[in-house]
Amino acid sequence: xxxxINPIMSENLYSIMxxxxxxxxxxxSKGFTEEIEKRRTFAIISHPDAGKTTLTEKFLLFGGQIxxxxxxxxxxxxxxxxxxxxxIEKQRxxxxxxxxxxxxxxxxxxxxxxxxxxxxxxxDTYRTLTAVDxxxxxxxxxxxxxxxxxxxxxxxxxxxxxxxxxxxxxxxEGKVPFDLLDELEEKLNIKVRxxxxxxxxxxxxxxxxxxxxxxxxxFEANKQKVEKNIVAIPSLDSSxxxxxxxxxxxxxxxxxxxxxxxVYGPFENESYKTGVVAPVFFGSxxxxxxxxxxxxxxxxxxxxxxxxxxxxxxxDPFEDGFSGFVFKIHANLDPKHRDRIAFLRICxxxxxxxxxxxxxxxAKSLKFYNPxxxxxxxxxxxxxxxxxxxxxxxxxxxxxxxxxxxxGEKLNFKGIPSFSPxxxxxxxxxxxxxxxxxxxxxxxxxxxGVAQLFTLQPGNRKIIGTVGELQFEVIQFRLLxxxxxxxxFEHMNFFKACWMTSxxxxxxxxxxxxxxxxIVTDKEGQxxxxxxxxxxxxxAIQNNPTIKFHFTSELK
Ligand code: G4P
Numbered sequence: 071x072x073x074x075i076n077p078i079m080s081e082n083l084y085s086i087m088x089x090x091x092x093x094x095x096x097x098x099s100k101g102f103t104e105e106i107e108k109r110r111t112f113a114i115i116s117h118p119d120a121g122k123t124t125l126t127e128k129f130l131l132f133g134g135q136i137x138x139x140x141x142x143x144x145x146x147x148x149x150x151x152x153x154x155x156x157x158i159e160k161q162r163x164x165x166x167x168x169x170x171x172x173x174x175x176x177x178x179x180x181x182x183x184x185x186x187x188x189x190x191x192x193x194d195t196y197r198t199l200t201a202v203d204x205x206x207x208x209x210x211x212x213x214x215x216x217x218x219x220x221x222x223x224x225x226x227x228x229x230x231x232x233x234x235x236x237x238x239x240x241x242x243e244g245k246v247p248f249d250l251l252d253e254l255e256e257k258l259n260i261k262v263r264x265x266x267x268x269x270x271x272x273x274x275x276x277x278x279x280x281x282x283x284x285x286x287x288x289f290e291a292n293k294q295k296v297e298k299n300i301v302a303i304p305s306l307d308s309s310x311x312x313x314x315x316x317x318x319x320x321x322x323x324x325x326x327x328x329x330x331x332x333v334y335g336p337f338e339n340e341s342y343k344t345g346v347v348a349p350v351f352f353g354s355x356x357x358x359x360x361x362x363x364x365x366x367x368x369x370x371x372x373x374x375x376x377x378x379x380x381x382x383x384x385x386d387p388f389e390d391g392f393s394g395f396v397f398k399i400h401a402n403l404d405p406k407h408r409d410r411i412a413f414l415r416i417c418x419x420x421x422x423x424x425x426x427x428x429x430x431x432x433a434k435s436l437k438f439y440n441p442x443x444x445x446x447x448x449x450x451x452x453x454x455x456x457x458x459x460x461x462x463x464x465x466x467x468x469x470x471x472x473x474x475x476x477x478g479e480k481l482n483f484k485g486i487p488s489f490s491p492x493x494x495x496x497x498x499x500x501x502x503x504x505x506x507x508x509x510x511x512x513x514x515x516x517x518x519g520v521a522q523l524f525t526l527q528p529g530n531r532k533i534i535g536t537v538g539e540l541q542f543e544v545i546q547f548r549l550l551x552x553x554x555x556x557x558x559f560e561h562m563n564f565f566k567a568c569w570m571t572s573x574x575x576x577x578x579x580x581x582x583x584x585x586x587x588x589i590v591t592d593k594e595g596q597x598x599x600x601x602x603x604x605x606x607x608x609x610a611i612q613n614n615p616t617i618k619f620h621f622t623s624e625l626k
Contacts, residue, residue, distance in 0.1 A: 106457050
């Protein structure tokens with residue numbers, strides 16, 4: 071579990087900044103502001119099996135990026151835990167091309183960021199969420215809100231990321247829609263506002279009434295086509311409604327819509343954009359139903375690239391100076407070519423090929439000859455990119471997750487924290503002749519964000535923390551194949567990692583001495599307490615009111 075997390079960006083900061091943005095925009099070229107305003111950078115997230123891959127695929131069908139259904143499917147890291155490392159690696163490799171899917175739809179440039187469905191790669195998903203401006207959350211109407219959905223939502227709430235909920239699989243007998251809305255509010259801790267409403271479900275599913283457009287979309291199961299059957303009705307009182315769905319369902323729809331309008335009030339885009347209200351859509355992804363309503367409304371209401379916080383100041387996308395941060399690093403599969411691809415989210419200004427940029431952590435200048443953009447399955451070299459875009463940079467070991475690039479200003483983007491791992495193991499070197507390789511390998515793999523590395527004294531013991539078991543298999547395999555180092559892991563019985571700060575230095579020192587078996591440092595040298603159990607963590611928190619225990623590495 072993520073535990074208690076503090077919001078990274080205050081709710082009304084975006085509203086305040088919007089006024090500022092308008093001022094910045096006034097003296098900018100029209101072309102530049104239009105490029106930014108037409109971008110929508112988002113991720114689709116869900117508990118495994120709710121329909122994320124299917125929905126992604128339908129979006130690509132609408133965007134004209136793929137011609138047939140089934141094309142995205144094989145990119146998924148298999149849901150069944152596999153111990154076939156090559157298979158994992160192969161799938162990781164394939165997923166480079168599809169990690170970001172860019173496409174144009176109705177004049178809007180959409181950047182859809184892929185997130186791994188497998189729960190062992192959850193940390194990867196959390197980091198990807200730092201690079202988006204909004205999220206579509208897919209929920210299975212039969213299963214309702216599932217554990218991974220809750221966790222992902224918690225991460226969205228930290229940054230007040232605007233969320234649209236898509237209730238999928240309406241062709242199945244699921245939960246009553248009103249009950250589902252209550253469940254969403256309760257478990258996800260967010261207000262909801264339906265923007266489409268289902269007419270019956272399962273075998274009797276007739277379609278959805280679009281509350282935003284006030285039009286009726288009738289259901290016709292169809293897995294391959296993207297056409298739809300929309301019946302325009304002048305108002306809900308119209309007899310066309312009775313003709314189309316029968317008196318009984320028509321009356322029920324009228325009643326339910328009245329109830330919704332009464333209970334939920336008018337939809338306000340601002341409350342969605344500030345992460346307070348989540349609009350809800352209903353449909354069936356596999357049958358291509360309710361998807362176009364979702365996509366059409368999404369491009370209209372979803373935010374274009376937003377302001378971002380750095381440790382130094384707020385960065386506005388419309389500023390002249392380029393800035394961006396690395397949120398993901400992907401290793402090359404070929405052991406002969408150790409280069410990696412760093413995924414850079416552009417936050418402000420224009421990024422240009424072959425221009426010198428400033429790497430703030432290393433305080434050095436870097437130039438990129440082959441920056442790539444991602445359009446569905448293809449990667450291609452680009453000359454320029456704008457805020458909201460994701461650019462792939464070939465890296466020979468300069469980047470760590472969270473690194474910032476600018477045109478010279480020293481900025482550090484906030485909001486890319488590490489969360490507490492759930493499994494802890496000690497890394498034991500099994501080939502003393504290869505200690506250097508092991509050291510280099512584990513440093514680089516943890517820079518990529520494969521796992522977290524902590525150091526326990528005395529003896530510089532290395533503790534690896536991950537979200538899932540799969541990572542240990544991947545690390546062991548990659549250390550051997552890419553660095554020629556062999557190792558084994560010894561399980562350590564820790565429950566959670568907490569980063570600690572305190573103004574009361576003697577108290578913090580006493581605590582660290584008392585708990586020295588549980589005190590480690592992370593890669594940045596920050597002090598971390600590895601609690602043995604929930605109970606011991608609670609006791610430590612209660613007994614040490616002057617020490618702050620943080621559940622993410624971002625200590626603000
Ligand atoms: P995920 O990425 O969130 O893990 O989910 P994915 O899209 O793979 O969907 C999980 C399963 O749910 C798939 O079935 C998919 O076909 C099915 N599904 C998706 N949308 C709908 C829907 O609207 N209605 C119904 N009834 N099923 C839906 P599968 O058997 O695992 O795979 P496949 O053999 O169908 O490809």
